[in-house]
Amino acid sequence: MTAENIAPLLRQGEGIGIEYKHARRGLPRDVFESVCAFLNRQGGHLILGADNAGAPLGVDEAEADHLQRDFAALSNNPTKLQPPFLLELEPVRVGEALLLYAYVPQSSQVHRVDGVVFDRGHEGDFRVLDHERIGQLYARKSNAYSEGRIFPRLGLSDFKPGLLDKVRALLRARRSDHPWLLLPDEELLRSAGLHQTDPLTGEQGYTLAAVLLLGSDQVLQTVLPAYRIDALVQRQDLDRYDDRVDIRGNLVEAYEQLMAFVAKHLPDPFYLEGDVRVSLRDKIFREVVANLLVHREYLNRRPARFVVYADRVEVDNANHAVSHGPLDPRGFAPFPKNPTLARFFAQLGRVEELGSGVRNVTRYLQAYRPGGRAEFVEEDVFRTIVPVPATGSLVLPAPTLTDALATVGALNMTAAVKQRLRRELELLSVAPLTAAAVAAELQAEPRTVRRDLQLLRDAGLLEAGTLYGSYQFRQ
Incomplete structure (x- = not known):
């Protein structure tokens, strides 16, 4: 988040998706009521250090690190937020004021703060005490999010050996004091929202999200026999393929396999951001690959496809559509298809906030393929089309x-x-x-x-x- 991006949120005013909080020296008493309400409703932007009108007052800079640590620890503490949902505040400077920002996504679970369910409307947060309304919340989420389906007979032995150690290494590389690092395996999985209890039936167990992220190949094929990602190159042979990778494993490693496929088949022109070289190819396709994995509807038997043509990449995957037609990168409203998967990938540093993928692809594409325009089309099959430099167009003559x-x-x-x-x-x-x-x-x-x-x-x-x-x- 930058000062340029947060400015429209400060001008827009508080509403169902935006909340400002005074937080000069400590976390506001009701901050987790807003977090809980965002999680239970449609997500939203939380800004600490602004008054009720959105004027940036700032937080005490000497206390900023302390505020960030407390917020992350409490969001991951099941005695405060049930079930826990790890969130982190990001510092953003607006003029002389230092603000702390977090995007809170919509969750696939129903959350409580200190045992109380909160929901959100245009007037702010409110308690939900009526059992019928709480039941409606559960019903709405269970219909929208298949990732929360519980498999009570699955245990730790059904996850791929060594994969949790790899996850910890990825977490440590991104943040050496990550709160999940010191947790035993079962507690880590609970904190990640991968072990749940169905409040209506009392059934407990690991979820479909856990199977997708960490399951062994055998368990994945048992639970989702049609699950497959087909990565193809069709530059010369449009009837068959020039190269192909058939991916059927867990999403942590599927991401790495797809990024290796991208590196093998797509060019990466020289580009400086300031005085630092960045990989345009990685900036664009880490978003495309992560969105393919995180936002897919996995109960649909249709395989996902990632196809490299001579002048473009086309990606399509089964989708739980909430709108229909092309998305406008300048003004679309992102909707979390699998919030638990998205949060896990965010902790690994593989995705940013909701909606960042479309924005980053659009931003870097002008340097990668000048004049190119990416297309994002939401239907029952979500299709992404990204123009790429034509094969051989990056071979330069020897310079004088x-x-x-x-x-x-x-x-x-x-x-x-x-x-x-x-x-x-x-x-x-x-x-x-x-x-x-x-x-x-x-x-x-x-x-x-x-x-x-x-x-x-x-x-x-x-x-x-x-x-x-x-x-x-x-x-």
């Missing part, structure tokens, strides 16, 4: 030294860095040299020079030299 120096001059970097890059190009246009030799010639740090040479190579200006470990100007 004059052109290469001009390319460096256009980079968004300091004058000193540009001057060093120019000197490196001039040296390597004469003869192949190792990074250590270039560093010695320039009297620069070897680590700095190695980073420079990798950047120049990524830009298509250098290539591997004829001497082992050397670089040379691209021929």
Whole structure:
């Protein structure tokens, strides 16, 4: 979340999907009533440090870290929020004020705070004490979210061995103090919402979401015999395929398999965001792949398809449609199809907030495929179409030294860095040299020079030299 993105939320005013809270030095007493209400209704934006009119007052900066830790800990504490739903506040600076922001998604479960169910309307949060209305909440969620289906006979032995250790490694890489890291396996799965109790029948067990995320191949095929993701390349042979991967395993590893397929078959042009190189391909397709896995309707027997053509990628998957027709990235209202799956992927760092996928694809596509426009069409089958650079369009002719120096001059970097890059190009246009030799010639740090040479190579200006470990100007 950025100041630019939060500004419209502050102007819009409080409503069914937006809540402001004073929070100068501590969490407001009723903050989790709003969290609970958002979870039970349609989700919403929570902003701490703004008054009731949306004016940014800010939180005490000395207390900001403490507020973030307390909020995350309480959201994951079943004595406070039942069942727990791990959420994190994100700092956003608006002018001189530091705000704390969280997007609270709609949940597939009914939640309570201190034993009380809260719902939300246009006037704010309200208690739900009538048993009939609570029953209606459960009925609405059970009809909308198949991921919460309970399988009471499943146990930990039905999950793929070693996969929870891999999950912990991914969590630790993203955040070393993640609250799930110290939990035993069963408690981690409960905190993630993967073990539930049906309040109407009393039935307990692991859910369909747990099977999808962590189940062994055998259990997955028993529970969902038609589950399959078909990844194809159809550039030359449109009747059959040029390459194919048939994916039938858990979603944690399916994500990695699909991203490896993307890396194998799609180009990744050089691109700088500020002075940092980012992978346009990964920025776009991590969103496409995550949305394919997280928002699919898994009780539908239709296999998901990820197809690479010469000029586009088309993805389609079974969908629980809430609207029909093309989505407008500028103004569509996102709806969580599988909130538990989405939250688990968010903790692994594989998705951001709800709706971010469409926005990020649209944002980075203009650099990846200038003039291209992605299409997102919601029907009973959700279809995503992403234009890609045509095969071979990224093969560049060998540059002249004059052109290469001009390319460096256009980079968004300091004058000193540009001057060093120019000197490196001039040296390597004469003869192949190792990074250590270039560093010695320039009297620069070897680590700095190695980073420079990798950047120049990524830009298509250098290539591997004829001497082992050397670089040379691209021929």
